Amino acid sequence: MTFKAAAIQMCSGVDPQKNAADMVRLVREAAAHGATYIQTPEMTGALQRDRKAMRDILRDETNDIIVSTARNLAGELGIHLHIGSTAIARDDGKIANRALLFAPGGRLVATYDKIHMFDVDLDNGESWRESSAYEPGVAARVADLPFGRLGFAICYDVRFPQLFRAEALVGAEILTVPAAFTRQTGEAHWEILLRARAIENGAFVIAAAQAGVHEDGRETFGHSMIVDPWGKVLASAGGTGEAVVLAEIDIDAVKAARVKIPNLRNAREFALDTVSDVAGGVAA
Template sequence: MTFKAAAIQMCSGVDPRKNAETMVRLAREAAAQGATYIQTPEMTGALQRDRAALRAILKDEANDLIAAAAAQLAGELGVYLHVGSTPIALADGKIANRGLLFGPNGQKICDYDKIHMFDVDLDNGESWRESAAYQPGSIARLAELDFGKLGFSICYDVRFPELFRQQAVAGAEIMSVPAAFTRQTGEAHWEILLRARAIENGLFVIAAAQGGTHEDGRETFGHSMIVDPWGRVLASAGPTGEAVVLADIDVAAVHAARAKIPNLKNARSFVLDEVAPTGKGGVAA
């Protein structure tokens, strides 16, 4: 089956209402160009480094502005609208980095909470501790839709290939990678990671990204893109600003790639045997 997918690039600020307006405007643009699956980036609703200020504007999912706007718009346009993620208030004071998929009838199909927390220390003093505010998810999600099987990840998840492999083995034909990659890590790794995940699993990767300098001062890498199962970049955006990235997705290409290189079937279990030197010139038997 062939369908048109869209990855929306945004530069979300600290005001969820303004971000919702941007999401709606760009989703309408994507639908007008024929997209039936539309993905927004990680943290569509707000990018706010001040955690106290972030908590002050958050709602639970039932009262979240982004979730409500996406549900209404998906039903109006008759499309699959995938909020790549948005911050959702949890009862224990933590925050969920939650993706939400709405169907053409406006009903929520499923959600996905980001599993891997971005706790890193980069060059030039850039440091992030996502786990200090966010509650990691523990459930991988695979949705069987009328155009194919869609797997879920968010941003830092892309560095954990086992998440992608398990979903591919379970039948995923398309993986979503909405993100707010930092400029520093994006310049080094963004495209190569997306292409690697597509190649090693023989599937499409759709990655809507944040791009630009945000109101809270952070810089994100942009370059939203769609990659095919052979690792070819079908479409991509620039480093900053809003964009709608479109590509035709032919799910038959997944099965063709996996027939050529059936590594999912050819994988074997093995035992890791660690050896240590027993002395000069020898190793343990």
């Protein structure tokens, strides 16, 4: 089974309507090049550091402009459109960092709320407390699609290999990592982490990213990319500005990789013992 995938690189600002228009333009470009699965980055709808301003533009899933635009676009173009994520108002008053996948008819196939929250103080003085604004998800998710089984993740999730392994063990052949990686952490780890998740699970990884300096002052790393099950980067973008990253995906390559490196089926349960050489310690 072969299909063309696209990762859309954006530089989302603070206005959801403008971001929706940019998304439409880029998705149309990807579809015009034959892409039938198209993924947008994390926080497609808006990157807004001001919490009050973010609350002011927040909508529930029914009334969100990115959701409605994506639904209509998927129906019109006959594609699977994966909104990497956007901020959604929950019924309990909290905010979800939510991915949404729409089928060619515009039907909502699946949603996924980001599980792992990026709470960190960086050595360049930046401080991020994602958990102070967003409610973490509690469930991993995979979706059976006509071209393969797809597993969800968002940005910081990429640092938790157990999530991807759980998805691969139930048959996920395509792992997704839409992101808004900071420039500093992206330079150090982005490509390494994506290739590692592909190699260790024998799966394709598709990662649409935010890129450049945003209206709210943050800077994101970009370098959206598509990686094959052997860890080869099939296509990638630069570190600034918009881009449409395209690659042909041969889903049979997943089976081939997992036959050559059968680590998913060779994995074994094991006990974990600790020993101590501290004074007075006794081997356990």
